[in-house]
Amino acid sequence: MINPVTSRIWVYRVAFLGLCAIIVFFHLLPMQTIPTQWSAPDLLICLSFCWVVRRPDYLPALSVGIVFLISDMFFLRPPGLMAALAVLGTEFLRARSHFIREFPFLLEWAVVTVVIAGVLLGNRLILLILMVDPPVLGLSLLQFLATSLAYPLTVLFSKYALGISKITPAELNR
Amino acid sequence: MAKDRNSGDEYVRPVRRILVGLLIFVLIGLFLLWRIDSPRVERFRANLVDRVMPSFDWALRPVTAATSMFSDFQSYQRIYEQNQELRRELQQMKAWKEAALQLEQKNARLLDLNNVRLDPLLTYVTGVVIADSGSPFRQSVLVNVGKRDGIKDGWATMDGIGIVGRISGVGRNTARVILLTDSNSRIPVAIQPTGQRALLTGDNTAAPPLELLENPELIRPGDRVVSSGDGGVFPAGLLVGQVALGTDGRLRVRLAADYERLEFLRVLRSREHEQIHDPGGLLAPPATTENTTETTEIEAND
Numbered sequence: 001m002i003n004p005v006t007s008r009i010w011v012y013r014v015a016f017l018g019l020c021a022i023i024v025f026f027h028l029l030p031m032q033t034i035p036t037q038w039s040a041p042d043l044l045i046c047l048s049f050c051w052v053v054r055r056p057d058y059l060p061a062l063s064v065g066i067v068f069l070i071s072d073m074f075f076l077r078p079p080g081l082m083a084a085l086a087v088l089g090t091e092f093l094r095a096r097s098h099f100i101r102e103f104p105f106l107l108e109w110a111v112v113t114v115v116i117a118g119v120l121l122g123n124r125l126i127l128l129i130l131m132v133d134p135p136v137l138g139l140s141l142l143q144f145l146a147t148s149l150a151y152p153l154t155v156l157f158s159k160y161a162l163g164i165s166k167i168t169p170a171e172l173n174r
Numbered sequence: 175m176a177k178d179r180n181s182g183d184e185y186v187r188p189v190r191r192i193l194v195g196l197l198i199f200v201l202i203g204l205f206l207l208w209r210i211d212s213p214r215v216e217r218f219r220a221n222l223v224d225r226v227m228p229s230f231d232w233a234l235r236p237v238t239a240a241t242s243m244f245s246d247f248q249s250y251q252r253i254y255e256q257n258q259e260l261r262r263e264l265q266q267m268k269a270w271k272e273a274a275l276q277l278e279q280k281n282a283r284l285l286d287l288n289n290v291r292l293d294p295l296l297t298y299v300t301g302v303v304i305a306d307s308g309s310p311f312r313q314s315v316l317v318n319v320g321k322r323d324g325i326k327d328g329w330a331t332m333d334g335i336g337i338v339g340r341i342s343g344v345g346r347n348t349a350r351v352i353l354l355t356d357s358n359s360r361i362p363v364a365i366q367p368t369g370q371r372a373l374l375t376g377d378n379t380a381a382p383p384l385e386l387l388e389n390p391e392l393i394r395p396g397d398r399v400v401s402s403g404d405g406g407v408f409p410a411g412l413l414v415g416q417v418a419l420g421t422d423g424r425l426r427v428r429l430a431a432d433y434e435r436l437e438f439l440r441v442l443r444s445r446e447h448e449q450i451h452d453p454g455g456l457l458a459p460p461a462t463t464e465n466t467t468e469t470t471e472i473e474a475n476d
Contacts, residue, residue, distance in 0.1 A: 080204035
């Protein structure tokens with residue numbers, strides 16, 4: 001006896017892992033081996049922040065941790081740091097997600113942008129404190145801008161392609 | 175009912191908080207472990223990549239091929255211009271080919287005259303690029319040769335023309351190549367006509383700058399840059415590129431290797447350099463004969 005609601009939640013949980021795997025895979029394709037002057041948005045951050053605001057039940061903290069740890073490993077970042085910060089960021093948003101869901105979109109976007117900035121800044125500060133060379137400043141700033149600009153697109157994609165709508169209080173209480 | 179659920183919530187929430195805290199703790203712990211004992215964690219990372227990447231190979235290769243075909247297709251639009259351009263280049267190349275043949279013959283004759291022994295052990299293994307670093311902050315690629323093929327850390331990697339990078343991290347079936355453009359790459363180079371030594375330091379741009387130059391005024395844009403072999407890491411005399419003056423006024427190197435399309439890479443097998451420890455003995459006339467004459471003299475005195 002599987003409750004249809006529960007099975008729907010699990011389908012989306014697996015879908016999140018699948019989407020992240022696809023994103024990591026496309027990052028790893030050896031198409032661009034010349035250093036670039038700009039940097040692509042961190043879609044993993046966009047996707048997880050978008051989902052945690054809209055449907056916190058689709059995104060357990062463990063899957064955020066796993067996805068970011070794997071991307072740390074493959075993208076040659078210091079392992080664990082970005083993952084820990086991403087979990088902290090999503091938990092911060094999750095705790096405030098009822099308020100954020102009632103905000104107009106622009107305000108939601110602003111809150112998410114601040115959290116993205118916090119995560120990237122925290123990453124940089126910790127690397128500086130522990131005397132690891134942080135990534136180039138200009139590229140990091142560009143990445144922050146690109147990530148913030150990509151957020152509305154991620155929301156549109158999640159809403160119309162994947163059918164992620166804001167969770168209703170009734171569903172929340174069930 | 176509702177009250178029941180609420181009381182359940184009271185237990186679930188703190189437990190969840192503890193579990194999330196534990197997760198963050200474990201992740202931070204991993205990061206600190208990496209900071210303290212980097213080689214061990216990096217070895218784990220190399221093993222992980224080595225295990226996972228080759229199994230993605232079937233998917234990575236067709237997608238890469240499709241995208242490069244698409245970009246090739248775009249270039250069909252200006253095929254006439256390209257044809258003209260190629261003809262002109264071919265004309266120039268014929269002249270160069272003639273010059274090269276003459277030089278080759280001359281070189282062979284001179285080598286013969288000098289009885290030069292070329293290094294016979296500089297052979298190479300060719301590998302295919304299977305993935306790149308995936309982030310704009312790191313410049314490295316993964317090739318499909320590894321410990322199994324006898325690859326070792328630090329070996330030089332070239333495409334057909336110039337140095338591409340250095341092996342750093344070897345798994346069983348894969349090895350990572352840190353490109354010269356990566357901000358962690360430092361290789362000793364020599365600038366050809368003057369023979370000046372410098373350090374080529376990657377800084378995440380397409381043309382890495384030259385540092386620690388003794389006389390920058392002696393160097394002209396267009397000079398050839400080759401590896402110098404200092405420090406015994408790289409074999410000497412491999413082509414790196416040409417000097418160019420950057421827009422920021424620094425001397426940079428335009429790399430000879432084609433970074434647009436890194437597909438096949440040669441890993442040069444370089445063997446350990448023999449070290450000379452002996453400072454060299456004092457050259458003196460053989461002492462034994464003197465001793466014997468002395469003893470004979472003493473004996474005679476007795």
